[in-house]
Amino acid sequence: EDKVVQSPLSLVVHEGDTVTLNCSYEVTNFRSLLWYKQEKKAPTFLFMLTSSGIEKKSGRLSSILDKKELFSILNITATQTGDSAVYLCADRGGADGLTFGKGTHLIIQP
C-alpha cells in the first residue's frame, strides 16, 4: 500500500523566515510527486516532480525530488502571512491515483 509521510505536521514561524517542508513516500511504480497548497478551500496545485535532482521553482517557492532516498522537500523563502496554509504532498503510483500525506500546517506570524 502506498504511503506518504509529511513532516513536520505543524510549523509556526515569523514573517521573513525560510521554511523547509518534508515529504517521504513509499509507492509501487513511482510516477510523480505533487505538492499542493490548501487554504480554507480546495487544494491548489504547486509543483509536479518526476525526475531526481531537478529543482522546480515558482517565485519564493521551490521543490526538489530525491528518487533514491524517496523524499521531496518544499522550500519557501522570505515567508509572508499569505503563505499560511496546509501544504499537501501526494505521490502517484502504478494505478495513477494520488496518495496524499496528512499535510503540514504552516502558520506565518507577522
Next chain:
Amino acid sequence: EAEVAQSPRYKITEKSQAVAFWCDPISGHATLYWYRQILGQGPELLVQFQDESVVDDSQLPKDRFSAERLKGVDSTLKIQPAELGDSAMYLCASSYRARDTEAFFGQGTRLTVV
C-alpha cells in the same frame, strides 16, 4: 480559466437520508477523482475514473457509496444512507491523462450529517 465545477458547495442532511454530489471536470480531462477529506487529514481517494470506466474504487464503501460517470464527462457521487461519520469535505479532481499530468481540484462539497 478552466475550473473543476462541483455542487452543491454545502450540504446538511439527516442521517439515513440519501445525498448526491455532482462534479464537472475541466473540458478534455479524461481522468476524474473523488476524494474525501476529514478535518485535519489529507484527502483520501474514494474512486478514480478514466473516461467512463472505474480504474480504482478499492477504498469506496460500496455498501452505501456509489459513483458514476456515464458519458465520461461529469460525475455523480451518492451516499445512501448517510451516517454521522460521513461528515467531511468531498473533493473532485481531474487531469488530462493520469500519467505525468497534474490534477486540479474543484471547490469541494462540505457535507454535514446530523
